[in-house]
Amino acid sequence: xxxxxxxxxxxxxxxxxxxxxxxxxxxxxxxxxxxxxxxxxxxxxxxxxxxxxxxxxxxxxxxxxxxxxxxxxxxxxxxxxxxxxxxxxxxxxxxxxxxxxxxxxxxxxxxxxxxxxxxxxxxxxxxxxxxxxxxxxxxxxxxxxxxxxxxxxxxxxxxxxxxxxxxxxxxxxxxxxxxxxxxxxxxxxxxxxxxxxxxxxxxxxxxxxxxxxxxxxxxxxxxxxxxxxxxxxxxxxxxxxxxxxxxxxxxxxxxxxxxxxxxxxxxxxxxxxxxxxxxxxxxxxxxxxxxxxxxxxxxxxxxxxxxxxxxxxxxxxxxxxxxxxxxxxxxxxxxxxxxxxxxxxxxxxxxxxxxxxxxxxxxxxxxxxxxxxxxxxxxxxxxxxxxxxxxxxxxxxxxxxxxxxxxxxxxxxxxxxxxxxxxxxxxxxx
Amino acid sequence: xxxxxxxxxxxxxxxxxxxxxxxxxxxxxxxxxxxxxxxxxxxxxxxxxxxxxxxxxxxxxxxxxxxxxxxxxxxxxxxxxxxxxxxxxxxxxxxxxxxxxxxxxxxxxxxxxxxxxxxxxxxxxxxxxxxxxxxxxxxxxxxxxxxxxxxxxxxxxxxxxxxxxxxxxxxxxxxxxxxxxxxxxxxxxxxxxxxxxxxxxxxxxxxxxxxxxxxxxxxxxxxxxxxxxxxxxxxxxxxxxxxxxxxxxxxxxxxxxxxxxxxxxxxxxxxxxxxxxxxxxxxxxxxxxxxxxxxxxxxxxxxxxxxxxxxxxxxxxxxxxxxxxxxxxxxxxxxxxxxxxxxxxxxxxxxxxxxxxxxxxxxxxxxxxxxxxxxxxxxxxxxxxxxxxxxxxxxxxxxxxxxxxxxxxxxxxxxxxxxxxxxxxxxxxx
Numbered sequence: 001x002x003x004x005x006x007x008x009x010x011x012x013x014x015x016x017x018x019x020x021x022x023x024x025x026x027x028x029x030x031x032x033x034x035x036x037x038x039x040x041x042x043x044x045x046x047x048x049x050x051x052x053x054x055x056x057x058x059x060x061x062x063x064x065x066x067x068x069x070x071x072x073x074x075x076x077x078x079x080x081x082x083x084x085x086x087x088x089x090x091x092x093x094x095x096x097x098x099x100x101x102x103x104x105x106x107x108x109x110x111x112x113x114x115x116x117x118x119x120x121x122x123x124x125x126x127x128x129x130x131x132x133x134x135x136x137x138x139x140x141x142x143x144x145x146x147x148x149x150x151x152x153x154x155x156x157x158x159x160x161x162x163x164x165x166x167x168x169x170x171x172x173x174x175x176x177x178x179x180x181x182x183x184x185x186x187x188x189x190x191x192x193x194x195x196x197x198x199x200x201x202x203x204x205x206x207x208x209x210x211x212x213x214x215x216x217x218x219x220x221x222x223x224x225x226x227x228x229x230x231x232x233x234x235x236x237x238x239x240x241x242x243x244x245x246x247x248x249x250x251x252x253x254x255x256x257x258x259x260x261x262x263x264x265x266x267x268x269x270x271x272x273x274x275x276x277x278x279x280x281x282x283x284x285x286x287x288x289x290x291x292x293x294x295x296x297x298x299x300x301x302x303x304x305x306x307x308x309x310x311x312x313x314x315x316x317x318x319x320x321x322x323x324x325x326x327x328x329x330x331x332x333x334x335x336x337x338x339x340x341x342x343x344x345x346x347x348x349x350x351x352x353x354x355x356x357x358x359x360x361x362x363x364x365x366x367x368x369x370x371x372x373x374x375x376x377x378x379x380x381x382x383x384x385x386x387x388x389x390x391x392x393x394x395x396x397x398x399x400x401x402x403x404x405x406x407x408x409x410x411x412x413x414x415x416x417x418x419x420x421x422x423x424x425x426x427x428x429x430x
Numbered sequence: 431x432x433x434x435x436x437x438x439x440x441x442x443x444x445x446x447x448x449x450x451x452x453x454x455x456x457x458x459x460x461x462x463x464x465x466x467x468x469x470x471x472x473x474x475x476x477x478x479x480x481x482x483x484x485x486x487x488x489x490x491x492x493x494x495x496x497x498x499x500x501x502x503x504x505x506x507x508x509x510x511x512x513x514x515x516x517x518x519x520x521x522x523x524x525x526x527x528x529x530x531x532x533x534x535x536x537x538x539x540x541x542x543x544x545x546x547x548x549x550x551x552x553x554x555x556x557x558x559x560x561x562x563x564x565x566x567x568x569x570x571x572x573x574x575x576x577x578x579x580x581x582x583x584x585x586x587x588x589x590x591x592x593x594x595x596x597x598x599x600x601x602x603x604x605x606x607x608x609x610x611x612x613x614x615x616x617x618x619x620x621x622x623x624x625x626x627x628x629x630x631x632x633x634x635x636x637x638x639x640x641x642x643x644x645x646x647x648x649x650x651x652x653x654x655x656x657x658x659x660x661x662x663x664x665x666x667x668x669x670x671x672x673x674x675x676x677x678x679x680x681x682x683x684x685x686x687x688x689x690x691x692x693x694x695x696x697x698x699x700x701x702x703x704x705x706x707x708x709x710x711x712x713x714x715x716x717x718x719x720x721x722x723x724x725x726x727x728x729x730x731x732x733x734x735x736x737x738x739x740x741x742x743x744x745x746x747x748x749x750x751x752x753x754x755x756x757x758x759x760x761x762x763x764x765x766x767x768x769x770x771x772x773x774x775x776x777x778x779x780x781x782x783x784x785x786x787x788x789x790x791x792x793x794x795x796x797x798x799x800x801x802x803x804x805x806x807x808x809x810x811x812x813x814x815x816x817x818x819x820x821x822x823x824x825x826x827x828x829x830x831x832x833x834x835x836x837x838x839x840x841x842x843x844x845x846x847x848x849x850x851x852x853x854x855x856x857x858x859x860x
Contacts, residue, residue: 263859382855404848418834425812429693
């Protein structure tokens, strides 16, 4: 028995898409062997070349994108999604800038995470190494194509990109530009590849490509992420579902609290770190509820509230489902809680473990909340919108992990690596 | 839609075992909330109480174990497995000592992994936190029951233990002793629980308990690990399959090489860091092959060799399958390679990514091998047997990860934790 996990290729009759995935994955593996040994200087040069190539090939990319947009409009796609799909000169320039910024970040590969000399004289080092082959499955926005390629290249990984079929022409044009740049920099073009095939079969084949693909990262809505997590035999990093809470304690500075609640909910509603649920301590409900209902109403937010909230005009009665919902819209669920313990219990039940915030001036209450709430990020007297790789100073972000294994919270370059131990002796035996 | 991943409980008609697993997992979750907030002093006291309780309850544990051993003997179980199953006063004392050793190790929980003050004044800390609920699925040896309970408790995790049915009485008696100690130390007994049900249904239910169980760690043979990895929707840490290689370069010190090959293969054959394959540079084949064939033969090792090896007496011809096999016995596959590149190519094809060693005096060749071989541990001029948490100085080991996500190589206490970000502001909004 060969030890390697049998790939799906050996165990199932292959559709066209599975064959195609198998082929690109094998080419990615070969490219990954070179990439793992590529120095930072060469990778940075390639990143700058990729940025330049995007700008040079702007006419072709924008034409391809126009075709995608026209098709989407013909399909009756919503304006919101068409906006995410659309590329402009400015957005293309931002993609190119993003690649140059990644070039400016430290190379995680080769970093010695820990090291020591053992009692018997063996030298032990734990060193960051690339994963190898990373696959991304993502939705409408074509800028993810360039972002993911840049982050994977810098972290020494070959990447397989499976964007949405609505962006297929845009993604193909972007990848063509990136691959030309890789070649000019002396790196294997197969470091960046699109997954062939438009059907769900190619996604399925990716999810079953254990042994060929090292890590699978889905970026998109809850439905996509759930299906990948449930079906994939390739290790997955779950990203981005955020049912984020803001708890306003009895001791909160209520003016500050009002500003933070409004900012958390309305600064940008379609993102995973937007607040989706508001909890208010009973002792300040009579004072805070009218103010927050007014302020959110002025921003066009619909509040789905419990009995106490629903006594006010314009508040809709919340169902059990509301408390578990990531709206990604101008809606927020809301409830009055007896104390911090009830807030913690509520959050344990409904939070997606992304970001939960407490607004509070009492040190013991803050300490209790921070210790008891088990989310990727726990914020104190700050907007939930701060859970972000850019805000945290990571420089580049591939997504925000909401799982506990490997990486949790915003993932930068170090999170895109594994480690290995190097042990050097001089004839050592046990 | 409630956000939480629906547990298997909501989505399938439950067998008895699934109901049982659901119940213990919910109790573990509740216990984990307490454990996450328990100080090191209390956890260490509990670990010492657990050690004492094992010794106090030795008569009951040994009687239960005798019943397991008698049943196994009645079933015609192999002597090898019965040896792993059998407990003695000495083995029980070693289990108790192990718990006391874990008490002596640093608490990983609360460690600040990184921290900074952001430009806007937000204070950012990334802090180690327990996973929450860890499930272990393991085979015959009942000492794993106490080891896993100790490591999980120290790292603040509640643990669900699913040992082999052949050890069910032993495991039940051990867990009874451990739970009594937890109670005496003021900790929830449900921090350590056996998974009810003897059938494979309970394993299946564990693997589908996403949202209830945070991490699943299988420890055992390749078949067990493969089935868990393929079927689990709970994140898995893969452990322990080791098809480990030793490559003897042309520049190796051949006396040293002989000792290292013999030690790697014969020091203990049933363990994952034993060598299973030998590669020898063609330039030293005429000198080294007779010596190594003699030396391994003297230790009763059967060599499954390529054509050049098979010219010697007592060498069996290797099949393609041999090179992919983790024997865990007195067998080794062997081949002559043209150079270090051919050795690397062979290892990339057949290695399980556990431990691979080069024996060599040339710095450039070592550098090439260490960079190109992507295994959890790459050893230079040392026996493969050194890939071990104890040898690495970690003090306790829950297993050796052969996956790239989260932990790779020997896993100690820090590898049994996740992290969360704590972000403290003073009214910060974006």
